[in-house]
Amino acid sequence: MYQWTRREDERLLTGKGRYVADIEVPDRLDAVFVRSKVGHGALRAVDCRAAREVLGVVGAWSAADLMDMPPCAHSAATLQDLPPVPHTVLAKLSSDEAVVGREWPALVKERVRYAGEAVAVVLGEDRYRAEDGAAEVTFQVDPLPAMVTPSAAAADSTLLFEGLSNIALRGEAGKPIEDKVWQDAAAVVEARYRQNLLMPTPMECRTILAVPEGDRLTVWSGHQMPHRLRRELAALLGWSQEQVRVVVPDTGGAFGSKSASFPEFVMVAFLAVKLRRPVRWIEDRLESMLVATRGRGQDQHARLAADADGRLLAYELHIDADVGAYPHLGVGLPMQTAWMATGAYCTPQVHATVRSILTNTMLTYPYRGAGRPEAVIALERSMDTMARRLGIDPAELRRRNFIPPESFPYTTPTGRTYDSGEYARALDLALETVEYDMWRAEQARRRTDPTAKPLGIGLSCYVERSGGEPGGLHEFGSIEVGTDGTITARCGAASSGQSHETVFPPLVAKTLGVDEQRVRLIEGDTDEQPQGLGSFASRTAQVTGAMLQHASQLVIEEAKQRAANLWDLPLEQVEWSDGTVHAAQDGSAAMDISELVKATGPLRVEDRFETGMEFPFGTHVAVAEVDPELGTVQLLKVVTVDDCGVVLNPDIVHAQAFGSALQGIGQALYEAIPYGDNGVPILANGLLDYLLPTYTELPPIEAKDTCTPSPSSPLGAKGAGESGCIGLPAAVVNAVVDALQPADCDLLQMPLTPDVVWRAARAPKLEEAR
């Protein structure tokens, strides 16, 4: 039989993968949502009557229809009103205070607050029929002024929620810096940075299938946090968690965008219970482009001070975050940027302030990198500007300010305690790999040749955070040994392409000393694994990996104890090796773990395991050639050096680093959601208008790594998979700035489209400005 590289490969390469849309359930209905084409306005006169007459339509509801509906019997009796979408108070990344009075309804009741917000839902025997029905729903939205930028909304001239400010949260990290520090510094650089709103764009959009069975509901969803989804759906139904089972089958990518409950999920679960029929919603791409969560979305102001030798003195970052129309997890997410504002340097004073501002865009939410790219871009762009100001090579400026390896654990002025780092080593490897001196020489040559296209070299030295926030740094799981010799590991994680089935069984097998073919992994099923946190914040290798190693060790301890009892030996005389217990003194008594289980009964250990917060890091370098006439940017070479501690599977980590690098380039050069003044995204040609990188845009990327183990986890592994999105955008923009040398760096705001670059190429140069 053919040996596939990953355990997932056989089914995914032969058409046998099973995603939610592939699951066939008898009597299933398809949900289609009727959506507002206006970004902000008062909703009037939703009329679903004509829709209900359409052949194959089973029902059509607006929020008003559901409020008027008499309570039904059965356990849905508690559902007289349509529940709001659950928000999270996950590890300080959101707050109840921000949400009070600003609940996100499952269907619009009175006010539309973002384009695409659902005003009605239609269920049909299939999607064609449900769409036929949706086309017959009529409604009116009386437009209100739409606010699509934080600055437009911060003035509170139009309120999204009557009586409440559009500013949902204010926060800070670090202490305010005295004016004197800035006045006395040899050099101060100041700039504004726009973190463009992005679409995470997993290739599979969001999915949910809810199947009622007796007094239980089974929910299939492409999701990152099945236990959270179970908890939130149970709460909105007024049910116990045991009555809801969430199963995550194959999931077509997530990148942070599939970890919440959404209005559509609430409706599907609610209607499946109400009608006692399976209901599903398979989001289509055009819907996703309107109403899937956004990433990034910050307007930043940064100020950096250094002495004449280039030693950093102070750094200040203010963030006005566009958190979208309702406060959800994204309202606290900019605090991640504030906490990570210090970066890789021993800057003595750092102060970051945040205003999370509600606007008429779709909600902002974690997207691969989630708060860390925004911190890295602001700081690393400022570092390059400082290097130019002082006339110091940007690599040298960074080297002079790195937190030295002997300083760890290092507590930053913004309140993070970094676990370990050898920042200079990653920088050195990146410079060597890219052939830094050769490119600097080529750049100098071109600057004397008026016919040559300008060339720039951009650096970015990043530090990120993996594992999660305090209170969310643990995972649950179990290991079960069968009498047939099979070993089953279970955990609360859920894969959306990260190869968990390939990575974790060998880890368990190695710890137990057994053949890896004996070990299988079950995850993404709340009936199999009663408690869990899920896969987000680059946490699965770090936290779930450590948990499974820990559980494997518990299996060994339990096996030794059982053998000692069986053989009537003191525990210390029983040893474990290669999946076998044996007596230390007398080699004659020996048993494979499966024989031991046959003799002593089923063996299943369950536990919870917690790691510390960890801080992966690295250096990314981009070499860019700019065509000032066309405004195009060609990346001649990209090097990423990442350090995520001990790597569990180098091929898989490398593959994720490579893929995330291209997503990072997407933010720097291509991707953005343009909004019209009416609050509607300008994406008339669908996905063609959202410039996802294709193979044509792929530059030569060399991905390397260094290894600085983390002391915060017994595996020494830090999180991986987000590095390219975090480190690379700043390197790419820095390279273009370095090529064009505009006097006003604020001109080069992401994405660096030909229009942006062409204008910057015509602006006064740094030399002319002096």
Add this chain to the structure above:
Amino acid sequence: MKITLTVNGEEFPLDVEPRRILADVLREDCGLTGTHLGCEHGVCGACTVLVDGEAVRACLMLAVQCDGGSVRTVEGLTGSDGEPSALQRAFSTEHALQCGFCTPGFLMVAAGALEADSTLADHPERVDHIVGSNICRCTGYEPIRRAIMRAAQEQQQATT
């Protein structure tokens, strides 16, 4: 409307509404869910299948347009002996997939090119065009390019 599709060599007599797209009919009427819908407006290429040997976006074609035609999907790539094709093996070897959702589309556009062009391995620029025709959000494409090239080279070696 009554039509007949031959999918992966098997004949499917079907009664379909004229408005139904080929991808939905393959997935729902034929039960072949390996073909995935990523955008439903012809941009991403996840739903690519071969119709009479030619790669098409199955979201942009009506099933009735394929009446009497021959369709190949990802389910038809595995050999009759159950062994994976060179292309499927190459995708696995090169880590040309992560979440696997776009993968059937890349496999089919590549399979069509490999069958139509026995000299594909000698023309890297043609492989570049194949990879550039679809969208993947996980891999960064280079592993997909290497996989198609590997399969092309293997095919060429087998025939020379």
